[in-house]
Amino acid sequence: xxxxxxxxxxxxxxxxxxxxxxxxxxxxxxxxxxxxxxxxxxxxxxxxxxxxxxxxxxxxxxxxxxxxxxxxxxxxxxxxxxxxxxxxxxxxxxxxxxxxxxxxxxxxxxxxxxxxxxxxxxxxxxxxxxxxxxxxxxxxxxxxxxxxxxxxxxxxxxxxxxxxxxxxxxxxxxxxxxxxxxxxxxxxxxxxxxxxxxxxxxxxxxxxxxxxxxxxxxxxxxxxxxxxxxxxxxxxxxxxxxxxxxxxxxxxxxxxxxxxxxxxxxxxxxxxxxxxxxxxxxxxxxxxxxxxxxxxxxx
Amino acid sequence: xxxxxxxxxxxxxxxxxxxxxxxxxxxxxxxxxxxxxxxxxxxxxxxxxxxxxxxxxxxxxxxxxxxxxxxxxxxxxxxxxxxxxxxxxxxxxxxxxxxxxxxxxxxxxxxxxxxxxxxxxxxxxxxxxxxxxxxxxxxxxxxxxxxxxxxxxxxxxxxxxxxxxxxxxxxxxxxxxxxxxxxxxxxxxxxxxxxxxxxxxxxxxxxxxxxxxxx
Numbered sequence: 217x218x219x220x221x222x223x224x225x226x227x228x229x230x231x232x233x234x235x236x237x238x239x240x241x242x243x244x245x246x247x248x249x250x251x252x253x254x255x256x257x258x259x260x261x262x263x264x265x266x267x268x269x270x271x272x273x274x275x276x277x278x279x280x281x282x283x284x285x286x287x288x289x290x291x292x293x294x295x296x297x298x299x300x301x302x303x304x305x306x307x308x309x310x311x312x313x314x315x316x317x318x319x320x321x322x323x324x325x326x327x328x329x330x331x332x333x334x335x336x337x338x339x340x341x342x343x344x345x346x347x348x349x350x351x352x353x354x355x356x357x358x359x360x361x362x363x364x365x366x367x368x369x370x371x372x373x374x375x376x377x378x379x380x381x382x383x384x385x386x387x388x389x390x391x392x393x394x395x396x397x398x399x400x401x402x403x404x405x406x407x408x409x410x411x412x413x414x415x416x417x418x419x420x421x422x423x424x425x426x427x428x429x430x431x432x433x434x435x436x437x438x439x440x441x442x443x444x445x446x447x448x449x450x451x452x453x454x455x456x457x458x459x460x461x462x463x464x465x466x467x468x469x470x471x472x473x474x475x476x477x478x479x480x481x482x483x484x485x486x487x488x489x490x491x492x493x494x495x496x497x498x499x500x501x502x503x504x505x506x507x508x509x510x511x512x513x514x515x
Numbered sequence: 516x517x518x519x520x521x522x523x524x525x526x527x528x529x530x531x532x533x534x535x536x537x538x539x540x541x542x543x544x545x546x547x548x549x550x551x552x553x554x555x556x557x558x559x560x561x562x563x564x565x566x567x568x569x570x571x572x573x574x575x576x577x578x579x580x581x582x583x584x585x586x587x588x589x590x591x592x593x594x595x596x597x598x599x600x601x602x603x604x605x606x607x608x609x610x611x612x613x614x615x616x617x618x619x620x621x622x623x624x625x626x627x628x629x630x631x632x633x634x635x636x637x638x639x640x641x642x643x644x645x646x647x648x649x650x651x652x653x654x655x656x657x658x659x660x661x662x663x664x665x666x667x668x669x670x671x672x673x674x675x676x677x678x679x680x681x682x683x684x685x686x687x688x689x690x691x692x693x694x695x696x697x698x699x700x701x702x703x704x705x706x707x708x709x710x711x712x713x714x715x716x717x718x719x720x721x722x723x724x725x726x727x728x729x730x
Binding site: 384388496497500501504505507508511512515 | 521522525528529532536608609612613615616619620623640
């Protein structure tokens, strides 16, 4: 294991909540507000960690396990996805499948922790989350499979630097993955992270009953999820030529992530949330882009 | 791989998918107009080495008629009908997109079975894209209730035939090509009148209501 790949993980752990701050700052500047501080996500996490947790008597160990499993899943994901040209420490052939299933594990535990509370609102959120992820997962997997087929490599660490943007397949996959990115991270147009109306929410509603340190873990792991999925997209857009000094591609990748966060902020300021009934349409469209890319690569 | 023809074909297939998935008639008309312009350009790009006046004529006719005349006629149809509200189609939009992907797969398979055409142009994506466009047009005619959408389906189907024709442009006489174009032109005209009458009779563009007229 190289020391540089460890540094990349530490960078991810430190900088991930910053992306949330950048998104919020972009939204604030579009709305003409000053907005919350750039480091608000860090303050929130620290504040939540200092509080005590309240557990309902109806919940079981599943409710307590949810946030912990979620965070540990994201830590594993962080160790799989490469940053810049440096191979991730846990990279192996076929790790793109593991990434998809780790995201699935995190989602599964969030969902059953939500169901464990017995709250009907959280049931609604859980049901929606499962429906949308069932549509988003094929788009994600087939998209990555198309890239894997094109480069002939099954490991994210070696595959992402080799893909060249500007071939039509990669553009299709990037668009599909971006839609999945917005859906998985519960951003507009799929879910509005700012609303607190349970009837329209998907992700936020599932974590309503978590408090204190548990909620801090959830906030932190969702920031890591944003970082990890963002890295996959950025890795496709900015492939790294082999042989360059590691700091240069790493710097490029982080700039790419910041750019991605700004784009998400712009989308959130200019678009409205989709009607729930429309969301599957968008996800199926993303899936068909992935399939199209895969077919193009296959022939 | 990255030749302009391939990229145009990918754009053609993508526009097919968009037509299958989108419900707003106005947006669909714009996409069909884009398809027409794309195909006009395609005729020039495929035979770039040997441009003949005949070819330029076909390309220009396609570009102007499909890119500008049809959209104007169809938009007028919408304006006179006054109803742009989307109706619930026979096949939902999600299922349509999935069907589109399936049609693409079938077209790719069929494309490998038609070696006659692939020899001429050298790129393998033209025939599948043409077939997909053809199937998309047929699908829209069958699966949509709105008379305007069915008319669009007809134009899209012609786009598919036209793309086919491009590949074997050397073999197809100019008269046949222009004849097809004229047919479509007249058909859109007639459909425009039909749409007007359907709308006057039923206050809606639902072609299903024509069944009521049966005695």
